[in-house]
Amino acid sequence: MPRKISRYLFKVANKNIWWCDYCNMPILKQLCPRCHEKGRKLILSLPGDVRPAWREDLNLMRNIIDNEYGNGIGKKLLPDDKIILINKIPWLDRMEEIIVDGYPIGAVFFDLTRWRFMPKSEGAKRINCYGGGKRVLIDEGAVKAIRNGMNIMVGGIKSIDGNVERGDYVIVVSRRGDVVAVGKARFSSREIRRMRNGMAIKVKEIVDESKIKENSSKSTWSDFLKANKGEIEERSEKTIKFISKTVDRYWSYGRSISFSGGKDSACLLSLVLEAGIDKVKIVFLDTGIEFPETIRYIHDFLRDLNVENLLIYKKSRNDFWSLFERLGPPGRDYRWCCKSCKLSSMQEIVKEYLNGRCLTFLGQRKYESYWRAYEPKVMETHYIKGQLKVNPIRDWTALEVWAYIGIQKLSVNPLYFRNYVRIGCFLCPASDMADLLNVSKTHPDLWDKWERALKCWMKNKGFNEKWLRYGLWRWRNPPKIWKNLIG
Numbered sequence: 294m295p296r297k298i299s300r301y302l303f304k305v306a307n308k309n310i311w312w313c314d315y316c317n318m319p320i321l322k323q324l325c326p327r328c329h330e331k332g333r334k335l336i337l338s339l340p341g342d343v344r345p346a347w348r349e350d351l352n353l354m355r356n357i358i359d360n361e362y363g364n365g366i367g368k369k370l371l372p373d374d375k376i377i378l379i380n381k382i383p384w385l386d387r388m389e390e391i392i393v394d395g396y397p398i399g400a401v402f403f404d405l406t407r408w409r410f411m412p413k414s415e416g417a418k419r420i421n422c423y424g425g426g427k428r429v430l431i432d433e434g435a436v437k438a439i440r441n442g443m444n445i446m447v448g449g450i451k452s453i454d455g456n457v458e459r460g461d462y463v464i465v466v467s468r469r470g471d472v473v474a475v476g477k478a479r480f481s482s483r484e485i486r487r488m489r490n491g492m493a494i495k496v497k498e499i500v501d502e503s504k505i506k507e508n509s510s511k512s513t514w515s516d517f518l519k520a521n522k523g524e525i526e527e528r529s530e531k532t533i534k535f536i537s538k539t540v541d542r543y544w545s546y547g548r549s550i551s552f553s554g555g556k557d558s559a560c561l562l563s564l565v566l567e568a569g570i571d572k573v574k575i576v577f578l579d580t581g582i583e584f585p586e587t588i589r590y591i592h593d594f595l596r597d598l599n600v601e602n603l604l605i606y607k608k609s610r611n612d613f614w615s616l617f618e619r620l621g622p623p624g625r626d627y628r629w630c631c632k633s634c635k636l637s638s639m640q641e642i643v644k645e646y647l648n649g650r651c652l653t654f655l656g657q658r659k660y661e662s663y664w665r666a667y668e669p670k671v672m673e674t675h676y677i678k679g680q681l682k683v684n685p686i687r688d689w690t691a692l693e694v695w696a697y698i699g700i701q702k703l704s705v706n707p708l709y710f711r712n713y714v715r716i717g718c719f720l721c722p723a724s725d726m727a728d729l730l731n732v733s734k735t736h737p738d739l740w741d742k743w744e745r746a747l748k749c750w751m752k753n754k755g756f757n758e759k760w761l762r763y764g765l766w767r768w769r770n771p772p773k774i775w776k777n778l779i780g
């Protein structure tokens with residue numbers, strides 16, 4: 294991992310989350326507000342921007358686990374009667390760490406063609422205990438070697454389940470029945486059975502000898518909200534104060550909120566209203582490539598809150614599709630889409646509706662990207678003249694945003710309950726391959742239109758089919774790692 298990125302991860306690391314083993318739920322301060330016992334620090338992969346797993350997330354993850362380790366294992370590993378957290382971690386594509394009973398049990402990840410599951414120690418012990426598959430039985434001599442840091446040679450294997458394919462994550466078990474390691478199979482079980490010598494399994498994680506940390510206490514999302522209400526209210530009060538102070542300081546500026554239809558901007562909008570800020574223009578910049586759910590949601594949400602002053606801004610010229618014909622697909626390194634469909638619209642709004650000088654409140658959070666982490670809470674932008682960007686919830690975690698939404702009973706974009714993590718344009722080049730696959734399933738019509746456009750561009754430019762299949766269109770110059778990967 295580049296040093297720049299690891300520095301960023303440490304900078305933003307979520308340090309304000311503990312787990313109460315009595316209540317079996319996350320808590321936002323060390324002393325559990327519900328049972329007053331001391332919680333333990335939740336150990337997460339960085340940056341630790343955890344969020345609750347909703348039903349659709351659970352269903353997706355259970356299917357992935359069932360596909361790998363046998364029917365029903367997913368449901369046992371991720372039961373309905375506990376709060377389960379997911380933690381998006383940086384990787385080539387989507388990777389989500391799963392936290393059950395306050396322990397990471399493994400991660401689901403998209404390997405560019407399909408979803409996989411990689412168990413961690415705790416998950417491997419549980420899968421073994423529930424009778425899940427992909428087990429490799431080794432003899433006692435091999436156990437010692439693994440604990441000394443060796444990989445698994447064919448000679449040490451007593452037996453291997455028949456369904457292991459190359460690249461699978463296997464659960465390495467001693468003859469006594471203890472899980473010793475999680476490994477990655479270098480060959481299929483058929484191949485391994487025929488092999489005489491050589492390394493068959495690469496050890497990914499040595500599993501310690503402690504017992505399974507399964508917790509029988511049940512917990513629900515509303516228990517969590519009730520228990521952590523005080524913490525969230527305290528956090529909100531601080532943020533509201535910051536919003537009021539900023540408006541006082543720049544009293545002569547016009548006021549606007551950039552509302553994207555995502556959870557962060559819903560939380561932000563509600564906080565600005567709580568602060569009693571009036572004469573705020575709520576701006577949604579319609580790029581023309583939005584999900585229909587988002588547009589519907591924005592209207593419903595503001596109607597529920599009794600808020601007027603919505604400005605949906607859509608440009609008739611500079612339409613995305615006509616620009617596409619000239620410029621081709623937008624890329625992470627070639628964001629003409631944001632520039633032509635958003636920034637120039639916002640510039641017009643500042644001029645026309647906000648007296649040429651304004652505060653714009655945004656729901657950006659430091660956990661979302663490297664750039665956002667280094668932005669101050671109030672800053673001028675280079676792109677839009679006269680605009681001062683304000684990020685009141687920059688330091689909030691996704692869990693805090695979801696908690697605020699739950700406590701305030703705000704409605705959220707329904708796409709969050711269809712396996713979407715972030716809401717934006719449906720063909721955003723910042724999407725992972727996993728996100729795009731999801732679009733093709735939930736919105737086949739939108740996706741077909743986009744795929745047809747991409748195919749035309751591919752043909753004209755003489756690109757090969759991999760350009761489309763592996764989403765290389767998301768860059769003008771794909772990073773080396775992607776070029777190498779695809780060959």
Ligand SMILES: [Zn+2]
Pocket residue numbers: 313314315316317325326327328329330
């Ligand atoms: Zn407790």
